[in-house]
Amino acid sequence: MTDKMGAEVVETGAAAPPWAHEMLAEVVTAPDFSRREFALRELMDEPCTFEQYRAAALSLGRLNRWTRGYKGTLEFLGRVLERTGVGHEPLHVVDVGCGHGDGLREIYRWAAKRSVPLRLTGVDVNPYAARLARECDRVEHVSAGTIAWVTGDVFAAELEPPADVVVSSLFAHHLCDEAIVKLLQWKEDRARVGWFVSDLRRSERAAKVFAWMGRVLPMEEMVARDGVVSFRRALSVGEWERLGLEVGAEVKDLGMGRVGVERLRR
Numbered sequence: 618m619t620d621k622m623g624a625e626v627v628e629t630g631a632a633a634p635p636w637a638h639e640m641l642a643e644v645v646t647a648p649d650f651s652r653r654e655f656a657l658r659e660l661m662d663e664p665c666t667f668e669q670y671r672a673a674a675l676s677l678g679r680l681n682r683w684t685r686g687y688k689g690t691l692e693f694l695g696r697v698l699e700r701t702g703v704g705h706e707p708l709h710v711v712d713v714g715c716g717h718g719d720g721l722r723e724i725y726r727w728a729a730k731r732s733v734p735l736r737l738t739g740v741d742v743n744p745y746a747a748r749l750a751r752e753c754d755r756v757e758h759v760s761a762g763t764i765a766w767v768t769g770d771v772f773a774a775e776l777e778p779p780a781d782v783v784v785s786s787l788f789a790h791h792l793c794d795e796a797i798v799k800l801l802q803w804k805e806d807r808a809r810v811g812w813f814v815s816d817l818r819r820s821e822r823a824a825k826v827f828a829w830m831g832r833v834l835p836m837e838e839m840v841a842r843d844g845v846v847s848f849r850r851a852l853s854v855g856e857w858e859r860l861g862l863e864v865g866a867e868v869k870d871l872g873m874g875r876v877g878v879e880r881l882r883r
């Protein structure tokens with residue numbers, strides 16, 4: 618599929634509903650945080666060109682860095698290593714909904730500093746994600762093949778070798794309630810040692826702080842807009858706690874508008 622200028626466009630999500638940006642602005646300015654607004658759409662899930670995707674993904678990566686978005690995941694991996702010790706066999710860490718892979722490169726550098734052997738795999742349904750991830754590997758001097766980039770739906774992904782640890786960041790709120798439950802069970806069934814979810818938590822205050830950041834920090838419009846919408850599509854801490862109870866997971870406030878859901882096997 619191509620756009621008006623003839624550039625390649627990938628259909629990344631379900632068919633776009635017929636909403637206009639003005640409609641979106643309206644719901645964003647009259648938000649109701651008492652319930653999840655999953656029906657709101659994020660621009661990043663709509664068809665776009667690789668260049669549009671690239672600009673938005675790199676902007677999100679910078680935002681992750683500024684807000685220390687991967688801190689919770691790295692601390693979780695620290696707890697994993699306390700449990701397993703550092704052996705000769707690499708732990709297989711899988712990041713689902715990995716986007717262009719800034720999280721896995723962060724994990725790669727963290728592990729390299731500590732001489733921890735890891736095997737790293739990123740899974741994302743959007744074919745642009747793996748393409749940009751490979752480009753970023755080259756730019757950031759991560760040798761090709763160090764991280765395996767897989768394009769596909771998480772629920773159809775075959776993990777070989779099996780995963781020791783499964784993580785995700787800013788992914789869960791892209792799924793409907795039933796699919797979030799399925800995701801937790803999917804992680805529970807596949808992660809030999811443990812799993813972690815890092816996501817936004819639905820909070821009016823956090824959304825307001827983010828909206829302010831969108832005005833003062835250099836941020837792609839798609840990221841600024843999607844961020845505000847994401848806070849409304851996300852689960853609240855209470856909702857995560859109820860889900861966590863069902864699978865024996867612990868829920869933590871990670872700060873900066875994020876919640877962590879953690880399961881570490883004894």
Ligand SMILES: C[S@@+](CC[C@H](N)C(=O)[O-])C[C@H]1O[C@@H](n2cnc3c(N)ncnc32)[C@H](O)[C@@H]1O
Nearest residue numbers: 714715716741742743769770771786787788791
């Ligand atoms: C907001 S991005 C998060 C990217 C990155 N993890 C981060 O923290 O910045 C959400 C990602 O989930 C991916 N995604 C959505 N549904 C998916 C699915 N069913 N299977 C795999 N990836 C999916 C999207 O393509 C997108 O790259």
